[in-house]
Amino acid sequence: RDALSPRFSRIPAPRGTRLLYQDQPAVFHLPLIFFCRQLFFFQRVFQSRRGGLCASFVMADLGAVAEYARAASQKYAASHRRISTLARSAADKVADALRRAEQEDATDEMRKAALKEVHDFFTSSKLRDNISKAQRDAHAHVSKLGKVIDKHLDTGAPRLAHRSLTLDRKQIFRVISSHLLRTGRLRLAERIAKDTGLSEEMTGHLDGFVSLNAVLDALDSGNTAPALDWVGDRYETMSAAERSLAFSLHRLKYLEFVRAGTASDAIAYAKAHFPAFQTSHYKEIKALLGCLVFLKHPEVSPYKELFANELWNDAKAQFSQLACMKLGLPPESLLQLCVSAGCKAIPPLLKYISIRTDADNNVLEEEQLPVEVPLGKDFVFQSVFVCPITREQCTVENPPTMLPCGHAISHAAVASLTSSRDRFKCPYCPSECHLRDCVTLKL
Numbered sequence: 001r002d003a004l005s006p007r008f009s010r011i012p013a014p015r016g017t018r019l020l021y022q023d024q025p026a027v028f029h030l031p032l033i034f035f036c037r038q039l040f041f042f043q044r045v046f047q048s049r050r051g052g053l054c055a056s057f058v059m060a061d062l063g064a065v066a067e068y069a070r071a072a073s074q075k076y077a078a079s080h081r082r083i084s085t086l087a088r089s090a091a092d093k094v095a096d097a098l099r100r101a102e103q104e105d106a107t108d109e110m111r112k113a114a115l116k117e118v119h120d121f122f123t124s125s126k127l128r129d130n131i132s133k134a135q136r137d138a139h140a141h142v143s144k145l146g147k148v149i150d151k152h153l154d155t156g157a158p159r160l161a162h163r164s165l166t167l168d169r170k171q172i173f174r175v176i177s178s179h180l181l182r183t184g185r186l187r188l189a190e191r192i193a194k195d196t197g198l199s200e201e202m203t204g205h206l207d208g209f210v211s212l213n214a215v216l217d218a219l220d221s222g223n224t225a226p227a228l229d230w231v232g233d234r235y236e237t238m239s240a241a242e243r244s245l246a247f248s249l250h251r252l253k254y255l256e257f258v259r260a261g262t263a264s265d266a267i268a269y270a271k272a273h274f275p276a277f278q279t280s281h282y283k284e285i286k287a288l289l290g291c292l293v294f295l296k297h298p299e300v301s302p303y304k305e306l307f308a309n310e311l312w313n314d315a316k317a318q319f320s321q322l323a324c325m326k327l328g329l330p331p332e333s334l335l336q337l338c339v340s341a342g343c344k345a346i347p348p349l350l351k352y353i354s355i356r357t358d359a360d361n362n363v364l365e366e367e368q369l370p371v372e373v374p375l376g377k378d379f380v381f382q383s384v385f386v387c388p389i390t391r392e393q394c395t396v397e398n399p400p401t402m403l404p405c406g407h408a409i410s411h412a413a414v415a416s417l418t419s420s421r422d423r424f425k426c427p428y429c430p431s432e433c434h435l436r437d438c439v440t441l442k443l
């Protein structure tokens with residue numbers, strides 16, 4: 001928990017588990033309660049992160065287990081209430097018999113009658129059988145929880161470990177420390193950097209992240225002033241990303257006036273700050289001015305999406321990326337990107353190892369993955385070229401080659417066309433090409 005953002009450090013117990021605290025000793029159900037809390041904690045962490053990390057297979061498995069854990073805790077609590085009701089009725093019956101038997105004018109016949117009445121009650125109500133059945137029902141749901149966990153979360157992922165891979169430990173700790181700085185765990189990041197010999201590298205970034213997290217904390221509390229001071233007001237010299245962030249912050253400040261119902265202040269603020277963005281954000285400005293018509297109830301107006309928390313989250317994400325770029329760091333956490341890519345890569349690899357016959361061998365011992373892993377456009381950070389002839393992605397050993405006519409194919413495809421002679425015909429047009437006229441492309 002210490003490695004995550006403070007906003008994820010306190011997760012309330014899920015619905016259904018609080019009944020266990022109220023109706024029975026909490027320590028008896030601590031494993032089930034703790035497991036439910038952990039599941040909901042990881043669910044919220046996944047939902048709060050990048051779409052890659054929130055991979056569909058992870059959320060589906062966690063969701064199934066969490067749903068069963070919630071249902072099991074509720075059924076366990078219902079069974080315990082049933083047992084408590086039966087036991088309470090039996091205790092009341094025995095207490096009533098004792099009260100009558102201990103009266104001063106009670107005779108032996110009256111005492112025997114009271115005892116027989118208690119015996120008949122236990123015999124007719126089948127109290128022992130009913131309590132045993134309720135206990136079996138309660139434990140049946142809890143005992144199946146382990147099977148549900150094994151079914152959904154026992155993926156055999158250890159077989160995907162690349163045991164022969166040699167990693168740069170210093171680089172790994174550098175990535176971890178950078179991630180901790182981004183999430184506000186400054187002291188922990190500083191301690192790791194000190195223990196791994198990265199103190200000098202982190203010193204230059206530490207002050208920047210201190211101010212960065214101060215601005216993010218202010219945005220969390222609804223204060224845009226520190227972020228606006230950081231951006232400045234020299235719009236003519238700003239980059240496109242800086243102008244977009246500045247507009248997002250001014251939009252949030254304007255919406256504060258609208259939410260407060262002060263139309264005059266909102267109009268004055270719009271006149272002072274929106275003209276600088278009328279070229280690049282004209283449609284957004286029209287929507288912002290249009291919401292003044294629904295000043296009394298803006299949350300239920302056609303412009304209600306302007307008052308959602310997504311605008312604040314987008315502004316914080318924009319500010320974080322831009323601030324990291326100013327510090328000379330990648331706009332997103334490298335550790336988060338690696339984990340996100342790993343989450344997306346695991347399902348096809350698990351499917352691959354499930355149909356392999358040589359299951360004893362590790363599937364990641366080779367330098368290249370055995371199956372294609374589509375990660376999506378969010379994980380593409382450089383240009384790639386796929387040869388239209390071989391249908392393979394070009395590499396450093398097999399670079400793309402441009403023909404004299406302008407078409408491009410891979411070096412391997414050119415080699416196959418020129419296996420017997422230096423002159424060949426372009427696969428896509430009738431142009432004649434010579435090997436000496438081909439140019440290697442560097443992307």
